[in-house]
Amino acid sequence: MKRTWTIIGVGDVPGSFKWYQALFGQPATLPAHDYFGQILDSDGTVLLCLHEWGAHEHPSSLIDEPRSRETRQRAPVVLPCR
Secondary structure, three states: OOOOOOEEEEOOHHHHHHHHHHHOOOOOOOOOOOOEEEEEOOOOOEEEEEEEOOHHHOHHHOOOOOOOHHHHOOOOOOOOOO
8 A cells, every 4th residue: 555645844843743743642752853854653654744844945845926827726746755
């Protein structure tokens, strides 16, 4: 079975990481990086990935202006986390 990992762009990875851990009822830990972290289930399953908006100049993370009609109609791109 293949799984997709949901990535959410956030302004504060450590703060958001703590919030999602509380939401999922998990003990508080720190993300692996200031710009990226994975929320894992007790069996190691990735529940959620958090990535800092604008980190590494990813085009999808640098939307500073309203998206065009063409952009809004495109399907979202899901990239695997490793």
